């Protein structure tokens with residue numbers, strides 16, 4: 001491959017695309033989505049909810065728009081060049097087909113990377129603007145700083161020694177008897193153990209110990225998240241006190257009253273001295289009518305979200321992960337455009353993206369035999385044709401499953417850390433898909449293709 | 453000595469069959485031609501529509517692969533990318549990026565040809581002048597007339613100072629003056645030792661400039677050779693007299709008939725429309 005040719009073709013593609021109407025119209029749509037959506041969706045008119053809409057819905061729409069633009073532009077740039085015979089002139093020069101592929105890819109990608117950067121900057125600017133409008137020291141501002149414009153780590157409680165011991169014994173048993181492995185995967189066993197341990201009887205107390213808490217400044221706050229269910233359906237309200245104790249002995253208490261099953265989100269008041277471990281106890285103060293409290297009904301123990309970084313680099317890492325995704329989409333588009341006509345390549349590109357998006361969901365539907373996931377995780381065995389379909393879907397899902405976890409937007413909108421590891425993982429998975437799924441086959445097939 | 457050393461293009465039994473979706477043969481566009489284009493000189497490929505001229509050119513460029521036969525260009529397979537450094541190609545229609553200006557597109561092709569950045573602008577400027585597009589150099593190709601776009605097409609074919617120039621109908625869409633200029637340009641290139649292969653339907657133009665021609669019909673070569681040899685007619689002679697007083701003509705004709713026994717045909721040869729047009733237009737252009 002000749003980098004000079006690749007760059008020349010990329011520059012030309014970028015210039016040609018930027019002068020067509022595509023770029024201004026996408027830019028206009030992006031501005032519309034970013035500035036308009038927060039005012040359309042939020043009902044309360046509160047600054048924080050506008051910020052949330054910006055981070056969650058505007059960003060998702062931006063990603064959707066840019067995915068479409070990338071696919072459309074990359075298919076069109078290549079298939080259009082072939083259909084309008086412009087490619088004759090390029091290939092009559094000492095240019096390899098792989099140079100042409102790479103140049104087109106780079107050109108389209110840079111256009112969309114510029115659009116993504118523009119959208120990211122606009123979102124960032126809108127967030128800062130909204131933040132600056134909130135009165136200082138108002139609860140809204142604290143909320144924005146704690147829950148949205150931050151990068152938090154999610155900590156799980158350390159398990160009490162006797163439970164850890166039970167898990168180890170279980171794992172040992174599984175290792176000795178491999179037949180048991182298939183029926184009861186390790187993770188399932190582990191969660192059952194955890195679930196069993198998180199029952200709080202009337203007048204009882206539950207202690208959760210979080211260690212390795214990153215140091216954060218007193219102005220920042222940690223947040224505790226959990227869902228409490230009651231063992232009796234007609235239980236009524238659940239009430240109690242969360243008692244949080246730091247290593248230096250400082251204690252904070254927060255009383256709560258909740259309906260069962262409603263997510264609890266508790267902001268922990270700041271401590272004077274930073275502490276790298278916290279002991280959190282749930283003390284029941286209710287009448288006991290609700291029966292047992294059950295924490296972590298789905299096997300997820302109470303989560304402690306702790307500030308661990310600032311928002312701007314987090315946004316940058318999220319945008320970077322999105323860029324990797326666009327790299328892949330552009331590669332798919334260029335490859336399809338090299339082999340098919342514009343409408344056919346655009347159509348198959350969209351079909352492919354939809355399949356990538358939907359397989360996880362469809363696999364679940366087919367494997368459970370119902371559209372809604374059953375609450376208790378019961379699996380109805382599929383029969384006949386369904387079983388074959390299920391196998392195909394599971395195969396697809398093994399490819400697309402990891403992709404589904406690469407979406408940084410839910411993390412971003414929840415003020416969670418989009419870690420460098422996350423971005424790296426996104427890069428690694430998409431790089432493999434890019435190379436094996438799009439670039440290599442694309443260049444190879446295109447080199448062999450005749451251009452009558 | 454190996455004859456192919458002298459031939460820039462050497463095709464033996466070259467065949468191209470277009471197939472339909474199911475792989476069934478549809479058209480034999482080129483049907484077993486043997487073609488050798490010697491180095492230097494202008495070679496004309498003639499033939500009616502659909503006779504396989506453009507298909508042959510595309511095979512020479514490696515855009516299409518031959519169905520059968522061998523094709524070597526500069527003694528390499530036609531699909532070899534490196535030979536393109538020595539080839540310039542102007543397709544039968546001007547396929548260009550319509551949002552770019554003439555200068556931008558030529559700079560792009562210059563960088564693909566490997567012209568160093570410092571020399572690019574100069575090379576492009578001199579070619580733009582050569583094809584007469586100075587006034588339109590910063591306009592978008594999408595706004596160009598057909599002939600203007602053809603000129604850009606010609607300019608890009610000459611960017612890398614190629615040794616082999618393939619021109620598919622180079623004069624179509626050009627005005628007569630430009631046509632004349634293109635023909636002069638090709639003659640001067642050929643004088644510099646370049647090999648030029650032209651497809652065209654303009655027989656007068658081809659007769660003006662081609663040294664050798666081949667005529668294709670239904671994908672087969674039905675005549676080929678050097679132009680003077682093909683057109684040589686020993687039994688015919690043309691005599692041109694300027695300034696002959698009209699009253700002397702009958703006596704002259706009688707004399708010729710008595711001496712040779714053949715009756716001569718008198719034809720008042722006027723000027724050709726081409727030479728008249730060129731004169732008028734160049735006078736108008738020269739006027740301030």
Ligand SMILES: Nc1ncnc2c1ncn2[C@@H]1O[C@H](COP(=O)(O)OP(=O)(O)OP(=O)(O)O)[C@@H](O)[C@H]1O
Pocket residue numbers: 452470471479480481499500501502503504505506507508544
């Ligand atoms: N892509 C193609 N698919 C099928 N048939 C084709 C294709 N390209 C050319 N042909 C056929 O091959 C034959 C030769 O076409 P070609 O374009 O080489 O003719 P040509 O001599 O250049 O004609 P013209 O003088 O009109 O330019 C024609 O019958 C044409 O229909």
Ligand SMILES: [Mg+2]
Pocket residue numbers: 505506507544620
């Ligand atoms: Mg033709």
